[in-house]
Structures are given as C-alpha cells and as structure tokens.
Amino acid sequence: MxxxxxxxxxxxxxxxxxxxxxxxxxxxxxxxxxxxxxxxxxxxxxxxxxxxxxxxxxxxxxxxxxxxxxxxxxxxxxxxxxxxxxxxxHNHVKDNPFIYVSMPKTDKAIPGFLYMEELEKLFEVNDLTDPLGQRNQALIETLYATGIRVSECQGMALSDIDFAIGTMFIKGKGNKERYMPFGRFAEIALETYINDGRETLLKKAGSTSDAVFLNARGGSLTARGINTILDKMVEKAAMTVHVHPHKLRHTFATHLLNEGADMRTVQELLGHENLSSTQIYTHVTKDRLRHVYMNSHPRAKE
Structure with missing residues (x-):
C-alpha cells in the first residue's frame, strides 16, 4: 500500500x-x-x-x-x-530526484496595454448623473489608478480606503497586504460614487454592506460582473479592442515605466513577489526608450 x-x-x-x-x-x-x-x-x-x-x-x-x-x-x-x-x-525521502530536471523554456507573452487615447474614450462614456454610471467611472478610475487585480478590487471594503492620505489597503494573493496610493481623478470618482450612487444602489438591497463596488441590485459586485461592465463600456465607446481588468493592470505598469518609474517601485505597487514577474513589462517599453533615445542623443540622427 x-x-x-x-x-x-x-x-x-x-x-x-x-x-x-x-x-x-x-x-x-x-x-x-x-x-x-x-x-x-x-x-x-x-x-x-x-x-x-x-x-x-x-x-x-x-x-x-x-x-x-x-x-x-x-x-x-x-x-x-x-x-x-x-x-x-521532513526526511521522508533522502534526495529530490527533480532537482536536476530542467524546465522547458517558455515564451513569455508580452502583455497587451491601452494607449492613453484609448483610455480617454473609456473615461468619457459613463453618465455621471446615474448611480451605475458613477460606479462604472469609479471602477475604471480605480483599476487604472492602482493596477490592482480584479479579485483585489472585488474584495475592497469601504474601510480599506483612506481619503485623508489617498491610499487603499489591498489584500493581495496569498493574503499578502500592501498600501496602494491613488490620484485625484480616482479620488473624485470614488467620492462621487460612494456619497451618491452607492447609497442609491444600497437602498435596493435593503441591507448594509461594506463592499465598495455594488451591482445593480445592491449586492457585492463579482469579478465576472466587473468584466461585463468593462465590455459594455468598450461597446459604448465604439472601440474594437478587448478590455479586461488585467489589461488595465498591464496598462498601469507600462505607463509608469514609460514615464520613468523604476522597476522596483512598480514591483512593489503591483504586489509582485519576484522582480522577474515585473520585468516582462520592459518588453513593451522598448519602443518608448527608442523614441526617447532618438530624440535626446546628440548623434542619434543627422
């Protein structure tokens, strides 16, 4: 046996x-x-x-x-x-027979991202007088401002947001925790939604909830629901690209690196345990580096 x-x-x-x-x-x-x-x-x-x-x-x-x-x-x-x-x-075996087994080399897929012009279209499609429009605006502003995972966004509670210092308390993969800063656009969108649209949605549920993002019935928004919202925003914006929460995470990281952020800082903001997970974004910044070089180096062009 x-x-x-x-x-x-x-x-x-x-x-x-x-x-x-x-x-x-x-x-x-x-x-x-x-x-x-x-x-x-x-x-x-x-x-x-x-x-x-x-x-x-x-x-x-x-x-x-x-x-x-x-x-x-x-x-x-x-x-x-x-x-x-x-x-x-734990002394159940004398040695590890897999220790010298080489890993098959894998081709790392270069992450897709959105250009600022594409993002602007998404930021402009929501009706900010409507509770769901306010929620959707707060959602996309939060995802782009922080680069958090969809699971982290879904699980966010009101008590996790500190508007006084502009940070969010994020519970990441493997229960790893970090504080995430967010900017003025996300702050305005969140405050508008939390103080107005969210209260309207919550009344439909007839109960209390600490979840930041609610569905149309006043319950907690699911990861699937977040994807559906983004799909509808893309449709409204008449865009042909596919947008999902992880693409906004890729966009967040790529834009930071393009604007000069260092790799270690981006690693910490993304909640990556290993720097190798963050280094994949260097592939998508090479065009930007070439552009800067060609326009900055004295002997790059005639």
Missing amino acids: NNFTEYSEAFREYLQIEKNASPLTVKHYMEDLKRFFAFLDEEAVSRLEDVDHQLIRIYLTRLHDQHLGRRSVSRKISSLKSFYRYLER
Whole structure:
C-alpha cells in the first residue's frame, strides 16, 4: 500500500499554513500531484523514494505525448520539485530526484496595454448623473489608478480606503497586504460614487454592506460582473479592442515605466513577489526608450 495520499495531504497543509498559498495555487499543486501519482500507479511504483531520473524521463515523455504546452509542463515539474523538496526537508525521502530536471523554456507573452487615447474614450462614456454610471467611472478610475487585480478590487471594503492620505489597503494573493496610493481623478470618482450612487444602489438591497463596488441590485459586485461592465463600456465607446481588468493592470505598469518609474517601485505597487514577474513589462517599453533615445542623443540622427 502506498503513502501517496498521506503525504499529499500533509503537503496541502504545508502550502496553506506555512506558505500561505492561494486556494487556486493549492488546487493546481494537488492536480499535478494527482496526475503524477496516477502515473506511478500505472508503473507499479508504490514508494515515493523509488522515483528516479529514468522514471521521471518516462513521465515527461508521457506529458509530451499528451501535447501539453511548455508552460503547463513547466508548472508540473515545478509542483513536483516543490513537493519533493518538502519531503526531503521532513526526511521522508533522502534526495529530490527533480532537482536536476530542467524546465522547458517558455515564451513569455508580452502583455497587451491601452494607449492613453484609448483610455480617454473609456473615461468619457459613463453618465455621471446615474448611480451605475458613477460606479462604472469609479471602477475604471480605480483599476487604472492602482493596477490592482480584479479579485483585489472585488474584495475592497469601504474601510480599506483612506481619503485623508489617498491610499487603499489591498489584500493581495496569498493574503499578502500592501498600501496602494491613488490620484485625484480616482479620488473624485470614488467620492462621487460612494456619497451618491452607492447609497442609491444600497437602498435596493435593503441591507448594509461594506463592499465598495455594488451591482445593480445592491449586492457585492463579482469579478465576472466587473468584466461585463468593462465590455459594455468598450461597446459604448465604439472601440474594437478587448478590455479586461488585467489589461488595465498591464496598462498601469507600462505607463509608469514609460514615464520613468523604476522597476522596483512598480514591483512593489503591483504586489509582485519576484522582480522577474515585473520585468516582462520592459518588453513593451522598448519602443518608448527608442523614441526617447532618438530624440535626446546628440548623434542619434543627422
């Protein structure tokens, strides 16, 4: 009888309690382990310590035969590497057989972003005399002003906003917390909505709520609802681009870097744990760098 289930459950607790991993991250780890354990059963391997490099090569071949993308394979290797690192640290295995397995190189997609002219169209479509129009204006101003994730926006409470010093308290991925500054345009839009439109929406619910962004019935706005609102704003603006909350996050980061913000500051504002996650935005700023160089260097052009 194997000990797969026992160790995977212990690893789940480790991810949740010690690593403070998000539920989605834990889910992906468990799915990767379940697939690997099924492979071990097929190979009649009953002990985790019996996994060696030859067996791993067979497993990678199986993944390749399933036509999985490089990103997906890389994630599975990373999950198993972390799992065995945990087993090794707790003396359940003598060594980590995945430690020398190289990750397939993945092509990082360059994030799409909006130009200021496109953003201006979205800022102009909302009816600011209407409660939903005020909410939509506050929503898009907040997403662009802060670059927060849709989950962070959805979970924001009134008590998280400090208008006196112009900051928001953001609860990020893995329960990581940060303070996020916001500017005058977002401040005006939020104050208008909170003091007027939000009160009207709240009366429809017949109950109290601390959620900042409410739906038309006065309940808390969902991530799906936020995407729908942005789709309708794009339609009103007669734009052909697709706009989603993460694209506004990309836009926030790109515009900051284009205007001279340093990478470390942008990393902190985005709530990225690793600088490598932020460095992808350097790809979209190269055109801007070339433009500045060509117009600034004395011998860049005749």
